[in-house]
Amino acid sequence: MAVAFLGTHVPLLTLLLTFVTSHSYSWEMAIPVLVIALVATLIGTAATLYALHHLLIPVILTSTVLQDYLNTKTLPELPTDFEDEAGTLMANTSQTLHQLDELIHYIRHYDNLTGLPNRDLFCDRLYQTLSPVPNQPRLVAVLLVGIDDFTGASHAWQPETANLLLRAMAQRLTTCLGSTEILAHLSEDQFAIALTDLPCLESVIKLSQLILSTLAKPFALEGGLIRITASVGITINELGERQGVEPLLQQAHMALYRAQQQGRGQYQFYCPEIAAQLQERLALENELYGALERQEMRVYYQPLIDLQSGELTAVEALVRWQHPTLGLVSPAKFIPIAEANGLIVPLGEWVLRTACAQSRAWQLAGFPAMRMSVNLSARQLEQPNLVDMIRQVLAETELEPAYLELEVTESALMVELERSIDTLKQLQGLGILLALDDFGTGYSSLNYLKQFPVSLLKIDRSFVQDILSNPDSAAVSDAIIALAKSLRLSITAEGIETEEQLEYLRQRGCHEGQGFYFSRPVPAAKLTQMLESCSQQVQVA
Numbered sequence: 001m002a003v004a005f006l007g008t009h010v011p012l013l014t015l016l017l018t019f020v021t022s023h024s025y026s027w028e029m030a031i032p033v034l035v036i037a038l039v040a041t042l043i044g045t046a047a048t049l050y051a052l053h054h055l056l057i058p059v060i061l062t063s064t065v066l067q068d069y070l071n072t073k074t075l076p077e078l079p080t081d082f083e084d085e086a087g088t089l090m091a092n093t094s095q096t097l098h099q100l101d102e103l104i105h106y107i108r109h110y111d112n113l114t115g116l117p118n119r120d121l122f123c124d125r126l127y128q129t130l131s132p133v134p135n136q137p138r139l140v141a142v143l144l145v146g147i148d149d150f151t152g153a154s155h156a157w158q159p160e161t162a163n164l165l166l167r168a169m170a171q172r173l174t175t176c177l178g179s180t181e182i183l184a185h186l187s188e189d190q191f192a193i194a195l196t197d198l199p200c201l202e203s204v205i206k207l208s209q210l211i212l213s214t215l216a217k218p219f220a221l222e223g224g225l226i227r228i229t230a231s232v233g234i235t236i237n238e239l240g241e242r243q244g245v246e247p248l249l250q251q252a253h254m255a256l257y258r259a260q261q262q263g264r265g266q267y268q269f270y271c272p273e274i275a276a277q278l279q280e281r282l283a284l285e286n287e288l289y290g291a292l293e294r295q296e297m298r299v300y301y302q303p304l305i306d307l308q309s310g311e312l313t314a315v316e317a318l319v320r321w322q323h324p325t326l327g328l329v330s331p332a333k334f335i336p337i338a339e340a341n342g343l344i345v346p347l348g349e350w351v352l353r354t355a356c357a358q359s360r361a362w363q364l365a366g367f368p369a370m371r372m373s374v375n376l377s378a379r380q381l382e383q384p385n386l387v388d389m390i391r392q393v394l395a396e397t398e399l400e401p402a403y404l405e406l407e408v409t410e411s412a413l414m415v416e417l418e419r420s421i422d423t424l425k426q427l428q429g430l431g432i433l434l435a436l437d438d439f440g441t442g443y444s445s446l447n448y449l450k451q452f453p454v455s456l457l458k459i460d461r462s463f464v465q466d467i468l469s470n471p472d473s474a475a476v477s478d479a480i481i482a483l484a485k486s487l488r489l490s491i492t493a494e495g496i497e498t499e500e501q502l503e504y505l506r507q508r509g510c511h512e513g514q515g516f517y518f519s520r521p522v523p524a525a526k527l528t529q530m531l532e533s534c535s536q537q538v539q540v541a
Contacts, residue, residue: 111185113163114170122184122192123245129182129196130237130245140237141195141204144252145173145211148229148264149411150189157226164221165228172214176207190256192249201236208232208267216265231259232267254278261336284329285337288321292343292350296322299354300521303530304373304492304514307506312534314371314405316514317355318521319347344377349389351375356397356404358524363403367531371433373405378412381419387426394430401431405456409437413452421451428453435492439480449487457484459510461495468500481508 109121117125130140147153147169157165166185173191177183182194193211195204211232218225233256235248251270257278259268291297297319304314321329338344352374359372380386394401406427413420424434435456436449459480463473477493484491493505496515505513519530 114167114185116170116191117182117184119184119186119192122182122186122194123249125182126194126196126245126248129194139198140248141198142235142237142248142252143193143195143204143208143211144186144233144249144256145191145193145215145230146233146256146260147189148231148260150228153228158222161221161226165219165226168219168221169215173211176210176214186249192252198236204234204236205267208234212265212267229264231256231265233257233259233270234267235270281333281337284334285341287323288334288337288341288343291321291323292347296324297347297350298322298523299351299358300523301355301358301527302514302521303519303527304371304512305518307493307502307510307513312370312530313512314373315359315527316373316407316521317351317358317375319351320521339377339379342379344379345383348375348377348380349393352390353393353397356393356399359403360397360399362528362531363399365528369400369403371403371405372399373407373435375407375437376412378409381408381412381423382416386423387430390427390432391430402433405433405435407435407437407458408454410439417451421453424453449483454489456490456492459491459493461515464493464495464501464505464515465497467504474504477505478508481505481510485509 109118109124110116111118126140126142166188169191170183170185173183173193177193180195180197182192182196184192186192193207195207198204212230215228215230218227233252233254235251235255237248255268255270259266262268298321300318300320301315302318303312304316305311306313319331319335321331321334323329335344338347355372355374359370363369376386383389390404390406394404408420408424413424428434433456434452434454435458436452436454437458438460439457457480459477463477463480466473467477468474481491483489490511491509492512492514493501493510494514496502496505496513496517498517501515502513502517522530
């Protein structure tokens with residue numbers, strides 16, 4: 001506007017200045033000339049402003065729609081009747097904004113790894129499906145598919161391998177579904193499926209079974225085969241209910257958690273009892289924090305008996321929680337919680353220190369020296385200072401390393417195989433005995449077993465409990481005993497409860513046993529009485 005003003009008014013001002021400073025013209029002659037010049041200038045200014053406004057219309061419109069897009073995310077509808085450079089700018093701006101909006105929509109609503117809808121888009125689509133017509137809710141099933149022990153298994157993979165696996169899973173899940181189902185990738189190891197046209201419950205079961213069998217097939221990735229299992233949690237939005245999306249996802253998550261607790265490759269429907277169990281778990285987790293400081297933890301001891309001589313040769317230290325109001329809490333309830341939240345690390349160190357101190361106290365009291373067996377968890381094996389901590393505990397309690405036996409499970413060792421083997425070798429170098437617990441329930445590979453510097457195998461109680469009635473359990477137990485003998489390893493059977501089980505294992509050459517047949521886990525004072533009784537029997541003999 002300033003340019004237009006200067007361009008049209010400078011000539012008029014120059015003319016006026018010329019008439020004022022010159023004495024050659026009379027005012028009668030000058031005034032008409034000035035009026036004519038002023039009118040001509042105003043007309044020229046108006047014409048110039050009109051032309052400028054016409055030229056600036058594309059720029060003004062473009063600026064306005066850009067501001068609207070930033071404020072309201074409304075895509076522009078710019079006119080297309082401008083054919084000059086400004087019109088080209090408008091067309092390019094409109095096209096760029098549409099492409100940008102599509103990109104933003106994709107980033108916001110789709111998973112970058114698998115290309116599937118993310119949680120936000122899944123929830124939005126499911127919400128639209130739940131009640132398309134007022135007072136007419138539909139029967140909808142939500143399935144949550146989770147990889148079993150993904151965190152532990154992924155430690156052994158390269159990051160790109162895990163990504164390739166998730167992409168392959170997404171493709172396989174897609175092949176299991178029809179056009180009306182909604183599939184989404186919610187988190188690293190979880191996929192969600194919504195069945196929006198559910199004819200009957202049997203169709204949910206069939207789909208769950210199809211998903212589990214499809215994912216159980218090996219994945220060919222990077223020149224190798226990877227096998228996984230998955231579990232499925234299921235919830236149903238029954239007719240007449242008006243639930244939101246989040247409650248359904250929460251219920252499916254509870255059902256998935258329950259399915260994974262029951263074992264690998266399971267599916268589980270949500271029921272109120274599951275919610276009650278999870279509430280109990282959350283309450284226990286809250287109270288578990290600080291239980292060690294409040295001195296609510298106890299160490300119980302279970303004898304290990306030589307099956308040939310009947311002598312007490314070792315004890316296993318087992319942690320118990322003496323809750324002030326709930327009484328003695330089962331380890332099956334609080335140990336998985338401690339494993340999940342990391343409390344198992346300080347708790348395991350406390351058990352180790354307490355057990356070593358008790359073992360040394362029995363020696364100083366004059367009882368025969370025996371092995372003290374203590375469990376090591378997967379979380380403890382991951383600690384970089386584990387060996388130094390154990391060395392320090394042995395020094396503080398003055399217990400000889402040869403009287404300490406550490407039990408580890410196959411699954412715990414497989415989290416980081418090379419690191420686990422190195423840790424075991426360092427512990428063996430200290431003179432500590434090592435036992436492989438729950439043998440036969442995990443990988444049970446000779447290739448792995450020959451790498452582990454263990455001196456003892458423990459037959460899991462699941463085989464012992466039906467060893468007389470189940471030919472498979474008997475065959476597995478016999479094979480483990482034969483394997484241990486061929487590798488010159490000691491063998492201990494857990495969970496012996498009857499004389500018949502004891503006799504069967506004794507005849508097969510099993511070295512050691514523990515279980516309720518001999519004694520339940522008992523406090524240190526009770527075991528001291530047992531040791532005194534054993535000593536008296538030896539003296540009498």
